[in-house]
Amino acid sequence: MKIFLTLIMLVATTSAYSNEVNIKGLKAKALMDTLLSNEKLQIFQDGGMGKIYLTMTNVSCLKNTFPGKEMIACTFHGEDASTEVKLYSTEDRGMEEIRYVLVEASKNETQTTDTMKELSIKKLACKVSGLGHVLDDNDVELKYTCALTL
Numbered sequence: 461m462k463i464f465l466t467l468i469m470l471v472a473t474t475s476a477y478s479n480e481v482n483i484k485g486l487k488a489k490a491l492m493d494t495l496l497s498n499e500k501l502q503i504f505q506d507g508g509m510g511k512i513y514l515t516m517t518n519v520s521c522l523k524n525t526f527p528g529k530e531m532i533a534c535t536f537h538g539e540d541a542s543t544e545v546k547l548y549s550t551e552d553r554g555m556e557e558i559r560y561v562l563v564e565a566s567k568n569e570t571q572t573t574d575t576m577k578e579l580s581i582k583k584l585a586c587k588v589s590g591l592g593h594v595l596d597d598n599d600v601e602l603k604y605t606c607a608l609t610l
Contacts, residue, residue: 478582479610483565488604492586494561498554500545504538510593515539519581521559526575532559568610583609 483491492514495501506513521534532549549555562579563569569579586606593600 479568481566481568481608481610482605483608484603484605486604487565488586488606489588491561491565491606492588492604494554494557495586498547498552498558500547500552501536501558503543503545504536510591511587511589512591514584514586516584517582519562519579519584521562521579523559523577524575532556534558534562565606566608566610568608581608581610583607 492512495514496505504514504516506515515538516536517539518537519534521532524531524533530549532555534547534555536545536547537543547555547558559579562581566579566581568581569577572578584606585608586604588602588604590600590602594602
C-alpha cells in the first residue's frame with residue numbers, strides 16, 4: 461500500500477510541474493516549416509503514409525545581446541541520447557526565425573540577465589497528417605498539431 465501511495469504522489473508531483481502546450485493549424489504549420497527549413501534539424505523528421513512527424517527533446521535556446529558577443533544558440537536532442545544538433549547564429553542561417561517560432565509556440569522564455577534570454581522545452585512533438593490523401597475522401601484534410609512539454 462505504501463508503494464502504491466508513493467507512486468501516486470510521484471506521478472501527481474511530476475504532472476504538477478510539467479506544463480504542456482498544444483497548438484494546431486497555421487501556428488503548428490509555421491513551427492514545423494521553420495524548424496524543418498534548416499537542413500540539420502531534418503534529422504528529427506520521420507514519416508510515411510501521408511504523415512510527417514517531428515520529435516525533439518531537451519530543446520534549449522539562448523539569445524545574448526552583450527556588445528561584441530551577440531548571438532543566438534540553440535541545442536536540440538533526439539529521443540536517443542546520441543542525437544544532438546547545435547545551431548549558432550554565427551554559423552547557421554535562420555536562427556532568428558527558429559528562436560522566434562519556439563518562443564511564440566511555448567511562451568516559455570525567461571530573461572536571465574540584462575543581456576540574455578533563455579528558453580527551455582522538455583519535449584516537442586509535431587505531426588502533419590493528410591499529405592497526399594486530401595483528394596481521396598471529403599473528410600480528409602491537412603492537419604497540423606504540436607505538443608510542447610515545458
